[in-house]
Every structure is written in C-alpha cells, then in structure tokens.
Amino acid sequence: MDYSSYKHLDIQRNGRILTLKINRPPMNPIHFDLHNEFSRIFYDVQVDHESDVIVLTGAGNVFSAGGDIPMMQRRIDDPELFNRKNLEMKKMIFGLLDLEKPIIARVNGDCIGLGATLALLCDIIISVDDARFGDPHVKMGYVAGDGGAVIWPQLVGFARAKEYLLTGDMLSAVEAERIGLINHAVPRDKFDEKVNALTAKLAAGSTKAIKWTKTCTNIPLRQLAHSIMDASLAYEAITNMGADHQEAVTAFQEKRKPKFTGGY
Numbered sequence: 001m002d003y004s005s006y007k008h009l010d011i012q013r014n015g016r017i018l019t020l021k022i023n024r025p026p027m028n029p030i031h032f033d034l035h036n037e038f039s040r041i042f043y044d045v046q047v048d049h050e051s052d053v054i055v056l057t058g059a060g061n062v063f064s065a066g067g068d069i070p071m072m073q074r075r076i077d078d079p080e081l082f083n084r085k086n087l088e089m090k091k092m093i094f095g096l097l098d099l100e101k102p103i104i105a106r107v108n109g110d111c112i113g114l115g116a117t118l119a120l121l122c123d124i125i126i127s128v129d130d131a132r133f134g135d136p137h138v139k140m141g142y143v144a145g146d147g148g149a150v151i152w153p154q155l156v157g158f159a160r161a162k163e164y165l166l167t168g169d170m171l172s173a174v175e176a177e178r179i180g181l182i183n184h185a186v187p188r189d190k191f192d193e194k195v196n197a198l199t200a201k202l203a204a205g206s207t208k209a210i211k212w213t214k215t216c217t218n219i220p221l222r223q224l225a226h227s228i229m230d231a232s233l234a235y236e237a238i239t240n241m242g243a244d245h246q247e248a249v250t251a252f253q254e255k256r257k258p259k260f261t262g263g264y
Contacts, residue, residue, distance in 0.1 A: 011249075016051055017199050020054065024059070028062050028065060038118070041154045044156065047193050055201045056103055060108075061109040064113075093146075093229060094109070097222045102124070107131050114146055126183060143236040150229065206261075244260045
C-alpha cells in the first residue's frame with residue numbers, strides 16, 4: 001500500500017500493526033488537507049493486506065484539538081466549501097465504522113471535538129490519565145453534527161451525553177473511564193506498555209475471527225450513523241451560516257469570550 005499522498009498523517013508499520021499519527025503538532029488540529037486525508041485513509045487501510053491491527057494517535061502530547069479555526073472562517077466566507085466538508089465527513093465516519101480491522105485509539109493527550117469523535121468511534125480507547133475529552137461544538141455556536149451526536153449517547157447514555165454535548169464541557173480521562181466513555185485511563189509511565197500489550201494480543205489472535213466479530217458488533221452502530229449523519233450535518237451547516245458561529249470564531253481569534261445572541 002502506497003501512503004505517500006498523506007502529508008499530515010504519519011504512517012508507520014511494525015509487523016502487522018499499522019500506526020496512524022496525526023502530525024500537526026503541537027495541537028494537531030484538523031484543517032482542510034487533513035480533513036481530506038481522514039476521508040480517504042480508512043478505505044486505504046481496509047485494503048492494506050500487510051496490516052491486521054491499527055493504532056490511531058497524535059504527535060507530541062495532544063491527540064487532537066479538533067477543528068481548525070482558520071478552516072471554520074473559510075467555510076463561513078464560502079459556504080459552498082461546507083458541501084465538500086460534509087461529503088468528506090461522511091466518508092470519514094463511515095470509513096472508520098466500515099473498517100474491519102480492529103483500531104485502537106492511543107489518546108496521548110487532550111482529545112477534543114472532531115478529534116474526540118474519531119477516537120470514540122475506534123474499537124478500544126486507551127488514554128493517558130491527564131488527558132481531557134470534550135465536544136465543544138456548542139461553545140463555537142455550532143451543532144455537534146460531525147459524529148458526536150452519534151457516538152456519545154451509545155457510550156455513556158443519553159442523559160450524560162446530552163449534558164456534555166449541550167454544554168461543551170470537558171471531562172478528565174479518569175472520569176471518562178469511570179462513566180464508560182473510554183476503556184482505560186493510564187498513567188503516562190504505563191501508557192505505552194498498556195497500548196503495546198493490547199495491540200500485540202490482537203495481532204497474535206485469530207485475525208478473521210477478530211475482524212468479523214468487530215464487523216458484526218458494528219452493524220447497529222453503522223445503521224445508526226446512516227440514520228443520523230445527513231440530518232446532523234445539515235443542522236451543522238445551518239449554524240455555520242449563523243451569527244453565533246461567526247462570533248465564536250472572531251472571539252477565539254481575539255482571545256475573548258464570545259457573546260452569543262442566538263441570531264442568524
């Protein structure tokens with residue numbers, strides 16, 4: 001498999017284990033080019049016959065801070081760009097859910113917004129215990145339409161999911177483990193040992209049995225995503241054109257708190 005077209009995902013192979021590293025440190029935000037790469041990578045990984053287990057992680061000490069603020073401003077200035085983003089977003093989410101190979105989220109630091117969506121849609125999520133998780137779309141005057149509304153309720157139930165999605169508040173990895181949002185919150189000095197032990201166990205297992213068990217387990221989640229994504233992305237597109245989203249982007253750039261009015 002030729003991965004040379006990927007410029008913002010660092011792709012490394014160790015035996016049958018393939019690691020995809022988001023490589024835009026220090027915060028690893030997902031800008032236009034990386035967004036496009038994520039819309040393609042899981043389809044390429046699916047047909048990579050030299051890999052059986054996938055690890056998704058970030059460079060440095062942050063998994064991903066989520067959407068890129070300059071990308072948000074570009075979409076406000078040219079709403080037609082949102083059509084491209086929506087098509088890529090669906091390919092990203094469905095490519096990840098359709099991937100038969102087990103994928104481990106190695107959450108090496110803060111995991112926010114779209115970064116959190118990608119991590120939480122992985123099969124097993126292992127995080128350093130000082131990381132934070134959150135989906136702060138609403139704090140940007142934005143609908144959590146790019147997958148958060150799909151996966152958060154499935155992991156922690158509707159009551160907890162709505163609390164975090166409607167407030168945009170962050171939670172610690174330790175709390176995320178406690179409520180079932182992630183599998184493990186591990187001290188940094190034990191982190192790689194935990195990740196490596198699990199990936200080695202999966203790589204040594206019955207490959208077809210593992211991947212098709214995952215495929216069966218993901219069937220209802222894939223059906224749910226197909227039933228939600230078009231509507232959630234459409235609502236997100238409406239807020240992309242709203243005054244609150246522009247105010248949030250401007251406030252972020254000016255390093256102040258936004259003043260929302262609820263207007264269009």
